[in-house]
Amino acid sequence: MIPRYSREVMTSIWEPQSKFQIWFEIEAHACDALAELGVIPKESAKIIWEKGNFDIDRIDEIEREVKHDVIAFLTSLAEYIGPEARFVHQGMTSSDVLDTCFNVQLVKASDILIDDMEKLLEVIKRRAFEHKMTVCIGRSHGIHAEPVTFGLKMAECYAEMDRNLERLKNARKEIATCAISGAVGTFANIDPRVEEHVAKALGLEAEPVSTQVIPRDRHAMFFATLGVVASSIERIATEVRHLQRTEVLEAEEFFSKGQKGSSAMPHKRNPILTENLTGLARLVRGMALPAMENVALWHERDISHSSVERMIGPDATVTLDFALARLTNVLDKLVVYPENMQANMDKLGGLHNSQRVLLALTQAGVSREDSYRLVQRNAMKVWEEGADFATELKADPEVSSRLSDAEIDDKFDMGYHTKHVDTIFTRVFGEA
Secondary structure, eight states, X not given: OOGGGOOHHXXXXXXXXXXXXXXXXXXXXXXXXXXXXXXXXXXXXXXHHHHOOOOHHHHHHHHHXXXXXXXXXXXXXXXXXXXXXXXXXXXXXXXXXXXXXXXXXXXXXXXXXXHHHHHHHHHHHHHHHHTTTOEEEEEETTEEEEEEEHHHHHHHHHHHHHHHHHHHHHHHHHHOEEOOXXXXXXXXXXXXXXXXXXXXXXXXXXXXXXXXXXXXXXXXXXXXXHHHHHHHHHHHHHHHHHHHSTTXXXXXXXXXXXXXXXXXXXXXOOOHHHHHHHHHHHHHHHTHHHHHHTTXXXXXXXSHHHHXXXXXXXXXXXXXXXXXXXXXXXXXXXXXXXXXXXXXXXXXXTGGGHHHHHHHHHHTTXXXXXXXXXXXXXXXXXXXXXXOHHHHHHHOHHHHTTSOHHHHHXXXXXXXXXXXXXXXXXXXXXOO
């Protein structure tokens, strides 16, 4: 997590001030519940809210001595609260505070990521309709296949990211639990109603069964979801990078006035933003595996997961937030070149219609094997000699004996390839 790839809206969630404030609220809400149950005086709970405070430098100073962050925090808190601090952390264990706080932070991060995704979807939808019928060549294995439209490419991105939006919402739900169950999770020293109260106050659900920690399968699913979203970002970024290659140049990142592409070659306009997104996606995906390895803790708990989560919690959410915002900006300003799309499609003399001719020959009574042979024979002349596909077909006696010139010309109608664009758009975006 470095400033270059961070946005303050997300980094603020992970700052010490935010973390310790959540810790305090967990403890104070627990005291409210204990007061309602008659375990501690109600006046004490009120004083804890009123006087409760902490000093980060002081916490660090205490931790250097006691080697325990929660104890250091509680000691700093007590210095502000006074005698009533004896009621803080009644029947609780450190993981009650740490795990519940971590989930609060992940929920807050999820809300930002969901908002990021909704903004991205708005941009993708706009670009999809803008280029709904902008025809370009589709490629498989990087080789010309059949025509698509740039709008369909964007519709595909929209559908994928819309699925990811639902995944993020499910991940948020998965992680939104609270544990205030005490050592080994048996509620031996604290009433389960305290957990229910704290959960409600923080917008969480009480964890059905915790040990001394919230089960880490929840976190594994959360970070795996972030990895899937990152992979989708990389897929779109990779497409833009390919389209920006000099030999293709069907679309490119916006190149601002004064921007420079190379320290050595002044002519360069490089896809640096989407290359950056590719790298960031690798980082986010890389954080999913340790989250999965955190699931297998010893018995009721150990802290092998702790160091991992202190890193991947901030880093994964901050990085993905930045990546989503950057991708939104890239697609919003993406420069599209319909003329180059048409020129690229024309490079192979109409070969993108080969399947239509193949099917027409089979409909005319030629076996599929012979139809394939005839079409491929003429297609290879286009590849090897730069010939025109339709012209070669018309000059081939075996083809012309089955298809007239007019029938061959009909198989080169571009409208054939785009006739179901509306159907696909309706599937993706709805009737509206």
